[in-house]
Amino acid sequence: MASIKINLNGQNSFLSKLKDGNSAHLEKLSAAQFMQVWEHYDEDGNGYIEGSELDGFLKEYITTVDADGAVKSTFTDKELQDLREKFMEAYDDNKDGKIEIRELAQLLPMEENFLLLFRFDNPLESSVEFMKIWKTYDTDHSGYIEADELKNFLRDILKGASKSQEVTEDMLIEYTDTMLNVFDTNKDGKLQLSEMTKLLPVKENFLTRQVFKGSSGVGKEDIEKVFALYDRDNSGTIENEELHGFLKDLLSLAKKDYDSKDLKEFHDAIMKGCDSNKDGKISKKELTMILMALAEQTGGQ
Known part of the structure; x- marks a missing residue:
């Protein structure tokens, strides 16, 4: 049976570059670093880590993040398949067989405030609530959520999180830029309706x-x-x-x-x-x- 050689210590992986120099674990990622990780593994830019991208991420993740000296250096095809199934069962929340950006945010160590922007313990009940929020933050009635409006939205999310640390204006600007990079798929510098729905999910259509x-x-x-x-x-x-x-x-x-x-x-x-x-x-x-x-x-x- 075929086997796949992987790097035991993760020294050549992209994730290994973000490890804490004093430990074997990843340091807490900033918004900019998280964006770098996402863009590296979502090679085709389609908004998902899937297929060969997912296999590559898994091999580097298991040797960089979970390395404890007991990780094997080679995997057979069957072992890699079993690893993928167990990993996806734990982290693929919507069970679509691929990792989306919100799911990646849950499994990597990140700055607390930035992570809060991806956590919606209670998704919106319906698109009625979504449209009310849209109307609230589209203050110029342009039909888009522009950078300043998005920054206000993110500020209010963080303000409502009781355990969040103080967020500076510079951090808000960085978060806004990162969220635009992630969700502004047509790269026009603002969020249209369909793009905002990915940032602010509804429980079910x-x-x-x-x-x-x-x-x-x-x-x-x-x-x-x-x-x-x-x-x-x-x-x-x-x-x-x-x-x-x-x-x-x-x-x-x-x-x-x-x-x-x-x-x-x-x-x-x-x-x-x-x-x-x-x-x-x-x-x-x-x-x-x-x-x-x-x-x-x-x-x-």
Whole structure:
């Protein structure tokens, strides 16, 4: 069986360059150092460490971070596969078979304040909350979260973390620059809607559930659940940020990358076809029409 030679002491690995000189362990990484690690292992820049990138990271991680003198210097293909499976079971939170940046942040030693920006113990319940936050920080109503607005957002996150140490203005600037490097995938110096969703995750897009793929599976109970999810103020209609949150989730099923202009155009198209009483809101009856149309459209996919 084939075997793979790896460096026992990790002296030639990228991670070994970041080790504490007085110990065998990684030092706490700054925001800039973490970004260097991410860019090194995400070789194709697609936002994930996967495939051969993941194998390379695993071999260097096990010999650099976990090295205790008992680590083997060679692995058979089977042993590497077992190692990968155990590692991913422990760290691949969303079980997609690859490491995303939030997961990497949880397994590497990092500065406490910067790590807090990746920790959301309670993800947003729905995109309604997301759109409220978006409206709060898009203070110039440009349809983007620009650098200064992102800095204010990060400042408020850290301010709300009771155990965080004092964050200086220089640190905030560094954190903002790093977050833009990570999440600004089109490199225009600001975050559009789809980019911000990766920084501020929602627990689940309910509309991706299998029940909405095929009109025969959509029942009254399903429609009631969706309506309750978006009608947060129990007014009997889906409106304002509730409507924007619902449409954002709907739009994300069709487009991976989208901005506020896309959302506005999508809003106009949906409301033109489904807002039968032209009140600018979505009633339960109108929602039923939309969900049935969604199920029919995706039923064959």
